[in-house]
Amino acid sequence: METVGTEVKLKKNLVTLLVLTLSGSFIYTLPYFRSYYYDGFMKAFNLTNAQMGLCSVCFGGIGAISYLFGGIISDRFSIKLLIPTSMILTGTLGFCLLFSPPPAIVILIHALWGLTSLMMFYPALMKSIRALAGSTEQGKAFGIFEGGRGIFNAGYLTIAAVIFARMVAAGSESLGIRRIILFYATVTTLLGVLTIFLLRDLPEENSGEKKSFQLKLIAKPAKIPEVWLMIGIIFSTLTVSQGYYYISPYVTNTFTVSAVVGVILTSASQYIRPFASMGAGFLGDRINSSKVMLIGQVGLFIGVATILVCNSMGIIPVLIASLIIFVCMYFCVSMHFAIMEEFDCPPEWEGAAIGLICCLGYMPEVTNHFIAGQLLDHFPGNTGYRLFFIYMLVVVAIGIGLTLIWFKRTKQKRMSMLKNNQKLKGLKE
Known part of the structure; x- marks a missing residue:
């Protein structure tokens, strides 16, 4: 190294x-x-x-x-x-x-x-x-x-x-x-x-003395406000990342297109993923990761909102909105732990913080399917899908608010990182 x-x-x-x-x-x-x-x-x-x-x-x-x-x-x-x-x-x-x-x-x-x-x-x-x-x-x-x-x-x-x-x-x-x-x-x-x-x-920062396993250590990162902000931000973006699968059946039911179109639409996300993720990474190092996160969240909001309001305007706006969602959700996913650099987390608690963030922030992997299932069962047809999209829209809006709070709390650290980056560029030149 x-x-x-x-x-x-x-x-x-x-x-x-x-x-x-x-x-x-x-x-x-x-x-x-x-x-x-x-x-x-x-x-x-x-x-x-x-x-x-x-x-x-x-x-x-x-x-x-x-x-x-x-x-x-x-x-x-x-x-x-x-x-x-x-x-x-x-x-x-x-x-x-x-x-x-x-x-x-x-x-x-x-x-x-x-x-x-x-x-x-x-x-x-x-x-x-x-x-x-x-x-x-x-x-x-x-x-x-x-x-x-x-x-x-x-x-x-x-x-x-x-x-x-x-x-x-x-x-x-x-x-x-x-x-x-x-x-x-x-x-x-x-x-x-x-x-x-x-x-x-x-x-490894923790490569020195190894302490015994203590579950109470989770209480230490739980006292850091930025950890809870990360949990909320990740939860909001994963709500869409785990919920986009429902766009395909919504499109096939609403616009009476073939199931093949729905499969192609869902599969397109995997082809977009490498370009969106790597693009987000390089952009994040230029303008900082949390700004890329915000760009992605705003894009998710616009994409989901477009699907909600354009259901009577034909399939083309919905397909465009879906592509926006695919790009932006990988913008966000790529930044999930990159933004961790923007606050001071003690190295000896870093793993515990990541564990807490994953445990709660990744809950949409469980909650999304339960909520969608309940809505689709109780509100047949397009109504159930639209209610689930409204749920995603609200959660993303909350995530945007949490990211704005993140900006205020991490401002000094980000300014320090920017100065450090400028010094490194000067040394290279």
């Missing part, structure tokens, strides 16, 4: 960042791929729909709670140990599926994935990415991370689809599921081994 002043040169650590990006993409292939191959997975392991639901509940429920513990763990133990161990354990659990375990064991494996891929891995991953870049490179680092994940996601989904198609053509859908599991488990495990070597020189 080479430093200039207090800055870690991101370009010196680019290979490590890319491997961590690939790792951050692959570790979630095993817990989530059942959603892409629902029927095939269910048949391969003789599961009922209820048992498939339990897989989701166990992974998501344990994972949500795990964020809290994971943050504290990343402060107590070396992230050089946590990241490789979590990936190797996740891959090993994948290999266990190849032995055709009974449904109860399949559900247990999903619960354990909640521990390995969320508790052990995610907070440590966020800390490692922050450590790879200097204070004026955070936006770029997280932009490359989010954009890279989009590219890698598209790559491994394509490979998995080819594997599955060949096995189905050979007359064995279940074998196709197992070949995908073998592919995902093997790559995840190998990446875990690779990160052992790549993270050897990663600097």
Whole structure:
């Protein structure tokens, strides 16, 4: 790790960042791929729909709670140990599926994935990415991370689809599921081994004396107002990031277009993701991350509002609004932890703060589907969709207000960062 002043040169650590990006993409292939191959997975392991639901509940429920513990763990133990161990354990659990375990064991494996891929891995991953870049490179680092994940996601989904198609053509859908599991488990495990070597020189603020695990440590970041502002800001943007899936059925129901158009509309977000995320990252390092966050939030508000008011004006305005939403939601997601550089969080609490932020800020992953389901069931037709879009609009508006408060509270730190950046540019010149 080479430093200039207090800055870690991101370009010196680019290979490590890319491997961590690939790792951050692959570790979630095993817990989530059942959603892409629902029927095939269910048949391969003789599961009922209820048992498939339990897989989701166990992974998501344990994972949500795990964020809290994971943050504290990343402060107590070396992230050089946590990241490789979590990936190797996740891959090993994948290999266990190849032995055709009974449904109860399949559900247990999903619960354990909640521990390995969320508790052990995610907070440590966020800390490692922050450590790879200097204070004026955070936006770029997280932009490359989010954009890279989009590219890698598209790559491994394509490979998995080819594997599955060949096995189905050979007359064995279940074998196709197992070949995908073998592919995902093997790559995840190998990446875990690779990160052992790549993270050897990663600097850690908490690399000194390791203290015992204490849950009460979560109370310390909970007293920092900026942590709660980050929770609210992330919650507001993820409400749209997790809710945009409902745009596709709304479009097909309202404008009587084919389901293919709806699928293309949803898929377009993944092609936009790399460009929007990386663009946001580079822009964030130029004008600061929180300004990019605000731009993204305003864009989300405009996009959702347009969908609400243009339902009688044809599909074109709605498609344009959807594209605006796709760009802006990745603007926001890329800045989620880049803005953390704009306030002073003690290094010894950083992991605990990230864990608390993830635990509460990521709640739309659970609440969105419940709220949307209730609205769509009680208000059939387009009314339920429109009420859900109104809910998203209100939450984004609150998020914009929280970001404006963030500007006031972090003004001095951002000015200090700007001066530091100008000094570095002067030294380079």
